[in-house]
Amino acid sequence: MSTEAAQKNSHQKQSMAFQAEVKQLLQLMIHSLYSNKEIVLRELISNASDAADKLRFEALANGALYENDSELKIRIAFDRDARTLTISDNGIGMSRDEVIANIGTIAKSGTKEFFNALTGDQAKDANLIGQFGVGFYSAFILADKVTLTTRRAGTSEAVRWESAGEGEFTLEDADKASRGTDIVLHLREGEDEFLSDWKLKSIIRKYSDHIILPIVMKKTEWKDGAEIATDEDETVNKASALWARSKNDITEEEYQEFYKHVSHDFENPLAYTHSRVEGKQEYISLLYIPGKAPFDLYDRERSHGIKLYVKRVFIMEDAEKLMPQYLRFVRGVIDTSDLPLNVSREILQSSRDVEAIKAGSVKKVLGLLEDMAENKPEDYAKFYKEFGRVLKEGPGEDFANKDKIAGLLRFASTKADSDVQDVSLKDYISRMQPEQDVIYYITADSFAAAQHSPHLEIFRKKGIEVLLMSDRVDEWLLGSLTEFEGKKLQSIAKGDLDLGKLESDTEKEIQKKIEEEAKTLVEKIKQTLGEQVKDVRVTHRLTDSPACLVSDENDLSGNLARILKSAGQKAPEARPILEINPAHKLVKRIEAESADDVFANLAHVLFDQALLAEGGTLEDPASFVKRMNSLIS
DSSP states (O other): OOHHHHHHHHTSOEEEEOOHHHHHHHHHHHHHSGGGTTHHHHHHHHHHHHHHHHHHHHHTTOGGGGTTOOOOOEEEEEETTTTEEEEEEOSOOOOHHHHIIIIIOOOOTTHHHHHHHOOSOHHHHHHHHHHHOOGGGGHHHHEEEEEEEEEOTTOSOEEEEEEOSSSEEEEEEEOOSSSEEEEEEEEOTTOGGGGOHHHHHHHHHHHSTTOSSOEEEEEEEEETTEEEEEEEEEEOSOOSOGGGSOGGGOOHHHHHHHHHHHHOOSSOOSEEEEEEEOSSSOEEEEEEEOSSOOTTTTOTTSOOEEEEEETTEEEESSOGGGSOGGGTTOEEEEEESSSOTTOOHHHHHHOHHHHHHHHHHHHHHHHHHHHHHHHOHHHHHHHHHHHHHHHTTHHHHOGGGHHHHHHHOOBEETTTTSSOOOBOHHHHHHTOOTTOOEEEEEEOSSHHHHHTOGGGHHHHHHTOOOEEEOSTHHHHHHHHOOEETTEEEEETTBSOOOOGGGSOHHHHHHHHHHHHHTHHHHHHHHHHHGGGOSEEEEOSSOSSOSEEEEBOTTSOOHHHHHHHHHTTOOOOOOOOEEEEOTTSHHHHHHHHOOOHHHHHHHHHHHHHHHHHHTTOOOSOHHHHHHHHHHHHO
């Protein structure tokens, strides 16, 4: 095809199918969110504001992008005869490829999990959809056809996108004199209230008053009993940075609506902190704790939720240097006077001012969480259910705040025997037995495996509380969090168990006697198992089970080794220690066995059972089955 023919072909209207997930989302959203139609205007205005922010940022390096029009604004217009509502901006605009990528597909991490979580219950699904973020797609709640015309700043080519939201969209080249985006909603029957000047202005003031850009509409006047638009523009919103205003001048509703703007969340935040710091560093922060986790929360490569402003000018979104990874759920803005307007990510990485702002912001967020935990425990329980596993990454990342973070952590324990993580380390210490000087815990790959671990038997018998840890991140956490308030954290499945003063002298004497009497059996089992074990010894942990596996004090726990293996990483080779309970019937049966081959089968089955009981997998399941069949028959 010649170049001329190719250019001609590119101007033709092209039909394209939505990604399957987009089609599904559109149908769900139209039905689930229909009762809250006003959010359409809020979402589209919020997107327009983001487009202006992006232009400001790119124009710092290339002022020509302003195209002699640096007065950024959002315009709302309606046409009663055509029954259309138009939202226009002179922001960054989009190229043809960006339109396809941003509107035709959903490239979010967690998309599959999101659709699996949908229930068919409109009320529940509305919350999930809001949590996932809908933005532009909300337009189809009001419109049976949407036309979008856009031109990216710095280019001459414009593109028109159009769809009825039913499965496909069309793309064609268009003429557009100014940069930015115009979205025309062709309203559904019965949506005439959105063709009212008063209605539109009241929605803007309710949901978008905090938008920094002026949102303009044509002034109207009454003439011959009808409302007539004039040629004069009117700014509808306050168009000032909400965070720069005095706290006393901001209502609770304004704080909540601003959160929805910066987070694109539908629900109110659980808590927020608004502060102005003056002195060596000068900055304002408005930081929010969301009520729900986004679907890509556990993708550590995802961008963060803090917007950076310098002297009220937007610089960049997702400024990861302003908030550590373990607080990646925090949303909000930070506005400073101490950085240059042309600040780059490289400058952010090496700036002492940024480090000071980050440290101060982290302190604010942790203080906010401490206050919530102490004064609003129900809200904190909601927070921890959503974000607790992320917070557990903190002690390993933030040494300076390790103790503060540790105080905010919650765990399941044998006290309630429930998988609800509501026990703080302070709670545990307050319930410790008088002679107890360590915090006991066990890790496993599921709550059930931790709850039913044979290692717990002596602790249950003596009424000693044990923390039950089954989150994957717990192993990472325990590598950094080794003590709290002077109390050492100790695994009940590692090393030689020493209950210290929690055991009487009589109990210790009995244990020594049992060890002496079982010496021959221990040695014989050790020889039989050979390289499978590091050692075999008599247990002090078990009361009901015949055997258990423990890790040596300095070796990886069995659970951590399994996690590394499942992640495709090579774990250091570490053989377990087999502890046997000589009082158990099975162990007595093994001890009484005189036939070497039967003894060997019994010893191997004892080891394999102990491995299975702690959630391990057998290296040779066929041999285990063969031995079991031999013993049974």
